[in-house]
Amino acid sequence: MMAGHFALAAAVKAGQPRTPLWALMLATQLLDVIFVILFLxxxxxxxxDVTGGSYGEALIHAYWTHSLIGALGIAAAAAGVAGWRWGRRPGLVIGATVFSHWLLDLLVHRADLPILPGNAGDLPLLGLGLWRTPWASAAVELALVLTGAVLYLRSARRHGVDRRWAFTTAALLLLILAVDVAS
Incomplete structure (x- = not known):
C-alpha cells in the first residue's frame, strides 16, 4: 500500500498548497519509518511470514506504531511539530495525513493492528484483510494513485507549478505503484 499512501499525500497537497509535499509524503509513511527504526x-x-509470499502476506507485529492509540499519538506529535513550523492548519493537515496511514492499513492488513500500544489488554486485533485478495488490493491502490495523480496535476496547473515537476511527481507515484504491486 506504499503507493496508495503516497498518492493520498498528493491528493492532500492538491487541497492544501501551503503544506510542503515532502512533509505530506513523509507524514503518510511516518508510522512505517518509526516501525523500521523499532524493528532494527x-x-x-x-x-x-504466514504464507511464504510477499510483504502483504505477512503478519505485522507493529504493536506500538500501528496500534490505534499509538498512531493517534504519533499523528498528534507530528501535528504539533508541523504546526510549530508551518502554522495551525498545515499542522492539522500533517497530523491527519499521518493518521490516514493507519486507516488505509486497517483496510488492507490482516487482523494484526492492535487498539492499545503494546497490545495492552490483549484486545482483539483489527484489520479487514484486503491483501488476501491481491487483485482487489491492487485495484484500490491503483484507484488511489490515479486519483492522487490527477488531483495533484490539476492543482499544480492552477498554482503555476512547473509542469515537468508535476508530471515527474505523478510518474513517480505510478512507478512506486508498479514496484509495490510487483513485490
Whole structure:
C-alpha cells in the first residue's frame, strides 16, 4: 500500500498548497519509518511470514506504531511539530495525513493492528484483510494513485507549478505503484 499512501499525500497537497509535499509524503509513511527504526533496534516490532509470499502476506507485529492509540499519538506529535513550523492548519493537515496511514492499513492488513500500544489488554486485533485478495488490493491502490495523480496535476496547473515537476511527481507515484504491486 506504499503507493496508495503516497498518492493520498498528493491528493492532500492538491487541497492544501501551503503544506510542503515532502512533509505530506513523509507524514503518510511516518508510522512505517518509526516501525523500521523499532524493528532494527532489537526487534521491538517485526514481521512473521504466514504464507511464504510477499510483504502483504505477512503478519505485522507493529504493536506500538500501528496500534490505534499509538498512531493517534504519533499523528498528534507530528501535528504539533508541523504546526510549530508551518502554522495551525498545515499542522492539522500533517497530523491527519499521518493518521490516514493507519486507516488505509486497517483496510488492507490482516487482523494484526492492535487498539492499545503494546497490545495492552490483549484486545482483539483489527484489520479487514484486503491483501488476501491481491487483485482487489491492487485495484484500490491503483484507484488511489490515479486519483492522487490527477488531483495533484490539476492543482499544480492552477498554482503555476512547473509542469515537468508535476508530471515527474505523478510518474513517480505510478512507478512506486508498479514496484509495490510487483513485490
Amino acid at each position: 533496534a532489537g526487534g521491538v516490532e517485526g514481521l512473521t
